[in-house]
Amino acid sequence: MRLALRQLFKSPGYTAVAVITLALGIGLNTSMFSLMNLLILRPLPYPAKEQLVRIFRTTPQDARGNHNVQSFLDLRRETAAFLKLAAYRQWGYTLTQPGRSPENLNALRVSAGFFEILGLQPELGRVFTPEEDHAGNHVVILSYAAWMAQFGGDPGIVGQTVSIDSEPTTVVGVLPEKFASLFLWGPSDVFRPLALSEQEKADRADTSVQVLGRFDQGLTLAQLNTRLAAIYANLADSRPREQSKDGLRAVDLQSSTMQPGTDVATLMLLGLAGFVLLIVCGNLANLQMARALSRTREFAVRAALGASRSHLLRPLLLESTMLALAGGALGVLVTVWGNAWISSQIAQNLPIHFDLTIDWRVLVFASGLSLLTGMFFGLAPAWLSSRVDVNDTLKSGGRAATGDRSQHRFRDALIVLQFAAALILLSATGFFMRGMQTLLARDPGWTPAGLTHCVINLPAARYATPQQVLGFYDNLEQRLRALPGVENVGIGWTAPLYQLLATRTFLVEGREPPAPGREPRAFVNAVSPTYLETLRIQLQAGRQFSATDALGAPRVVMINEAMARALFPGENPIGRHLSTGDAGNRASAEIVGVFHDVGMAGNPAPATTPFQVFQPLAQEPWNYVTVLVRAPHPVTEPLRQAVQALDPTIPVQLLNTADELAKTGTRALELITTIFFGFSLLGLFLAALGLYGVIMRLVVQRTPEIGVRMALGAQWRDILTLIMGTGFRLAAIGAGVGLLGSVAMSLLLSAMFAGQPNIDFVILPVTTAVLVIVALIASYLPARRATKVDPIEALRAE
Structure with missing residues (x-):
């Protein structure tokens, strides 16, 4: 223990770098585990x-x-x-x-x-x-x-x-x-x-x-x-x-409590954080190997004096374990910061509170991960370095050891592994950003820009009859239309900004009904006559609702294009009738219009467009509705004042522009994208740093060889190609391995975004090219130093 501590204190720079990078890797993983703990693992506080x-x-x-x-x-x-x-x-x-x-x-x-x-x-x-x-x-x-x-x-x-x-x-x-x-x-x-x-x-x-x-x-x-x-x-x-x-x-x-896909998403975040830690471990393993090689003569002397291999292994493993535990302790602070940042981002963008507190499960995870990390980056270098040829080492005098073939292979394998992990991180970020781009570019079938939105809930005690409810809506609409600049006003059960509220099954009258349980099911929204115009939803056929579609009048509906294509292929649905309700109490409604498919702005589109039915709000008024006002400028405060002028006891909820509310649907995905992006940048930087360190050490070890080559007429271009070729080869092999993981990641993420290809043949070559370019830059810096070697000085040192 004292020997291990002495060695760490002798190299304060190495110790500080190791502890800080471990803290980042362990802290990020523990923060992602905190998220999993909240969403999946934390037990409910109920007996039995x-x-x-x-x-x-x-x-x-x-x-x-x-x-x-x-x-x-x-x-x-x-x-x-x-x-x-x-x-x-x-x-x-x-x-x-x-x-x-x-x-x-x-x-x-x-x-x-x-x-x-x-x-x-x-x-x-x-x-x-x-x-x-x-x-x-x-x-x-x-x-x-x-x-x-x-x-x-x-x-x-x-x-x-x-x-x-x-x-x-x-x-x-x-x-x-x-x-x-x-x-x-x-x-x-x-x-x-x-x-x-x-x-x-x-x-x-x-x-x-x-x-x-x-x-x-x-x-x-x-x-x-x-x-x-x-x-x-x-x-x-x-x-x-x-x-x-x-x-x-x-x-x-x-x-x-888990929504579908929650476990997959949290495991994916934890897995990507694990790739960052894997790259950290690769760097530290190479550093440990280099430190151990510099102590080869010390190990040989100790072995000659009777030290067994286990005696040589023990202080090396203790060093890595102490580094990992110190990194884990500091990593808990990184976790606290990371959890606070995630909670603040969620609180700013979503109306929910995430309790990412650190409990005993999180601490056990951090401790266990620290121990595993110490073993992971410390065991192999310690094992390889403790295999000492006493005679050869002592005969070599004071010359630094360069390692045997197995140590070189291990060093190269670590670089390959790091670049494979970095490519998976880069690809995951690229897939997510591409999916977000596709989502934001998708036409929702209506125009959020220029809309001001709110939700109101009329107290049932004072608005107990349909006439009272509809009277309030009519008065509110008149007040809003009188506001300067207001172009249109629409009222409905809901808006295509968040989850649709109600679904019902429908049967086409005059046809044999489908098998029980196979009846077409559609999302239902009751809307005012000017709802489509206000949202700029295109009417494809038929007519919109009018004032004559009132309470007690013959029931009418409009259906979306997807429903029209599925239920009436090659037919005109206008004038046909749909029925819904219990077998003994079915209500019939005439189809009077077909409207363009409406998507949920800011939410990933489903794989198939759902069936949608609009019915007149006057024929089924709810006390809980969404009010939408189209104007060239936001009218949030005038909208609030109009509602409270009619009834000051009614709260105005979700008062904002539709554009801002639509962005709320993508905030969670944007947060995940930000996390992915941070992971990929950190992973790429650490992988490049690891390659730079390995190539730099290679240049130092091969300085005599480089001197001989230059003395025999090698040009600086030849030396540059020689050194950079080593870095390129390792990065290329890593990219090849990483492509397999990237394809798997592409298949996993494609399910989250409708219209995203299963294998993205744009992102994969782009991220691979980025990886190779970074590898070449990381190799160029030490290779450039190699071109400036003085052959005479190199040979004299040898």
Whole structure:
């Protein structure tokens, strides 16, 4: 130990460089692991969490579907003997407080038993009672964050009355801070009883209910799924025809928090960070080898005095281990900085909070990675260097050792490995940037530029009838049209900026219906007559909606081109009829128009364009809508003032230009691209630095040979070619190996961006060329020094 420490202190420059580069490599990997820990590994804070499940409805189109209310009630009744179930759905409410602007609250409406199933005790007060799970009970439970933000953490909040949706509501409890789970419950501020109305119970087309369960201790998850399949099959007759072939799937609650692709994306980030660490280890292994070679005579003397090979190995391994542990300790600080940067970037660009705290799992990972890293870059150089020929070494006098063939092969293999890793990093960055470019260049089918956007939620207590809701929208539209410069105003359930809200199945009237479960499913949006003009969505055939398409008038719809091509190939869909709803309560609507396919601006396009149906907002008004105003300049403040002039208790949400909101959809991808770019630059720099060091040492070792060549008439060009050729050869072999990994990376990333080729034959040659150019530059600098060798001095030194 003391010998190893003495050697490290004798070379402070080497020690500092090694610790800093290790800190970068280990810190970056630990930061990526922190992300994986948050998204995948961190356990949920509930007792006996292995018995908690989410029950998904599976369809041919979706393996993680939600339920309608009646299906949940049937399922709860039939599984009561071995499974406790609760339902919840996302909702929105408006909080009004004296002297403050109204605020929108994200909410969960939960059925009786929800908190008991989770085994959750409130921070203050109590949870809901079964008797409160019916309409008319005005009670609320606050999240910890809402309690602190809205009420300053008032310990006497329980029992107080607050105004929610303009109705007096009693606070009965506050949840503990640990309950918050963005990936499970979403951004939930308050909780209200599910309180199903008779109309909600009868609506089998509304599949917005999610189901949570806790199964008996004697069951396994596989046994539970077997029982659920049998029960759901027996309930097939009670479901709508289009849901008769649906299935059920229970997924443990921990796994259900992961969105599809989350595990792949986080593993990919961790893997790319691993390539950076691999390059760091390659550099340090070469440095360790060079240091060990400079101590060959010392090893020979120690061996001659009776030291065994293990005695020679031990201090070398201790050196690398101490360097790695020091780098790991400093790497934790790099992790803290990296996590803070990632969290700040997410907070600036997305309305969510990432809790990238360092817990025991992260520390164990950092410690284990440090030890593995020390072994990785220290073992092979130590093993090769401890193999000493005592006689030859002592006979050679004071001349520096240049290493045997196996050591040279190992050195070359490290350079090849580093450049292969660097090419994979470069290619991954290129693929991602190309995908982003394709995404941003894609025509979404509408024009975000010039649009101002907001979302409003009319309190159901004061806007209880369709006439009241539509009256507010008409008045708002008139006010907005009167604003200077406003060209058009559109109102709809949603805008093509974020996820579409509702899907329904449709049947073409006059045709034999498809097999159960194979009915066409389309995203539905209810829009005002001027919605298409406001968003500049092109009408391909037929007409737009008009004022005559009112509440109580014959139902009409417009469909997108993709749906028209699929359902009416070679036919004119105008005038045909679609039906939707339960078998006993189907609604028929005439197709009056076909509009251009509309994409989600700023989001990766799906592999196939989804079916979309527009229907008149007047025929199915919602209290929760998106308002879009087209004007040559942003009208955010006038839009807010117009809403609050009509009703000052209505909060205005997501008030921004559509351009800015569209960019929000790409922010996560832009952050990943930035991380990729940073990894690739760092990896390329470290690989070039490693090659530079190896070639420079090669020049020093071959100085006598270079002197002889020049004495025999070799020109500076010959020497330059000789030295640079070595660097080029190693980089070219590394590029060849790296191309295999780059192709695999291309196949993996192509799935993330629609329209991206499986193998990108533009990025691969470009990144390979960049790698080779960098290698030539790294080789040129020491090669240039070799051309200036004085033959006489070189031969005299020999």
